[in-house]
Amino acid sequence: MANSPSEEPEYDLAVIGAGPAGVAGAVTAAELGLAVALLDAAERPGGQFYRHPHPALGAARPQALHHDWGTFVDLRRRLAASGLRHLAGHHVWTVVPAGPEGPWGVHAVTGADGGGPLVRIRARAVLLATGAYERQLPFPGWALPGVVGAGGAQAMLKSGLVLPGNGTCSVGVRSRAGARVVVAGSGPLLLAVATTLAAAGARVPAVVEASDYLGYARRPGALAAQPGKLAEAAAHRAALWRHGVRLRTRSAVTEVHGADRVAAVTVSRLDRDWRPVRGSGRRIACDALAVGHGLVPQLDLALALGCATRRTPDGASALDLDTHQRTSVPGVWAAGETGGVGGAQLACVEGELAGLAIAARLRGRPAPTAIRRARSLRRRRDRMRAFADVMARTHAPGPGWSRWLDDATEVCRCEEVTAGRVREAVADHGARDARTVKLLTRAGMGWCQGRMCGPAVACLAAQVPGTGLPPSPERRPLAVPVPLGVLAALDEPPGPGDGTG
């Protein structure tokens, strides 16, 4: 039957996501003797951070697009040597327990954009390493072609060797003058994106950061414990300086200009609450705008399983994890950005910790509290988590950002719902949360299921005083789009091959 998934043998552990956290967790568990399946939507391991050119592009120096490429080379070597099963091109859309603590049925669609055959694997434990996606805050003109996610611009550059804007060349394609790309939003990713774009030939007229960097200075302890981060930031600043890139803090792109593609942006200064300062707007000509306001944990699978969450200092929801990376659901662990956005190094450490803990658990041994390796990993994790909290607080969206919107601004890109209609739903029809706004306006009901507009809609609906952020994580029944026939086939029939016990 076309709709029934092909069965895979049962594994000890299914790891979902092959970014730094997932690969580190999977190889650690496999090296300790577990039978591990590593499922990921992409063709190659690395996740978004270690995204790299397709082998057919023959990149001799992929490290030129990365910091810390050596860490990934090492992980990749361990992955190859571990004998674990790497299931590439597998978009996991649900995880279903067969009993109160598993085993788990992990369901995936396959192929480049999910059109391929269905697969289900079974595992005694699950490690969620699903990473994060970019937080977007709307503003007039942000749906114009040439406006791209800051992370998206970097992803397209890392994997396809292209720049947004006017088609700055790659090999075999006519060379043109470098595109002018303004980089804007908030968070440490912006500096990395701007540096990489400039190194790859883009002209970056400005990096526009909505916060200032004073938040870091207010927590000198956390910063001092992470000298590497300081050095990294300094290196980015130096590179930007070399490329003649101006960094404007406490500023935002509040409007994009252009008929059918980006021609210019308006940059405004912001007050403490991120409200644009009247009369401060200045126009900058450009071919593209790369924009993003940090990252939010991607929790679809975890929320569907009922994992408890916590609120991070930037108002996002992350998984609530214990010291061994366990979620509140027995049999389910998590590592990396799912537990709060903190970067690739932290993700590797957490993945390894989770791998150790899962191996101990499945072997019926006590959690690895005392062993040296785990102790030193935990110390590093706690230091990096503390820094991640400072980072989140520093770049948390201020409540005034909604002043960037006029009533005609599209908030939901898929369903083309404007800010005016969302405000109407709130003011005239009493909507107080994203769900009610969704029912009244269709915001968040389109293809992306609110991934792009969710945080913005929830904020406009809630108008929580003193915060620009949504009150609770959004639940989505499906983690990736799935044909209806697939849902009909999901009944997890008990029977031969069920592997319970």
Add this chain to the structure above:
Amino acid sequence: MAHDRNPARLVGAAPGPAFEITFDGRPVPALPGQSLAAALWAAGILAWRTTRVGGRPRGAFCGIGHCFDCLATVNGTANRRACLVPARPGDTVTTQEGNGHGELAV
């Protein structure tokens, strides 16, 4: 100065030979290993879809399969995410209008 730099040079790329795809009937070069969206960007094309309600142009936004802004009709099949689908020699990409099923309207 910026003119001498480009992504391929940055990573020392030596790709396989370029091949051709078409976008709305016009030839567009692509490199093996590039997604359709990357090939279109490299050719300076930023939009390959018009929206259902306002008929407004859209192209790639998130670049990683989340936003669905990059939907295109590829070899006659609508609603393919161009940022995920690899380019293959002879692919035809056509601007997708509305929900992509206009030609099926009854």
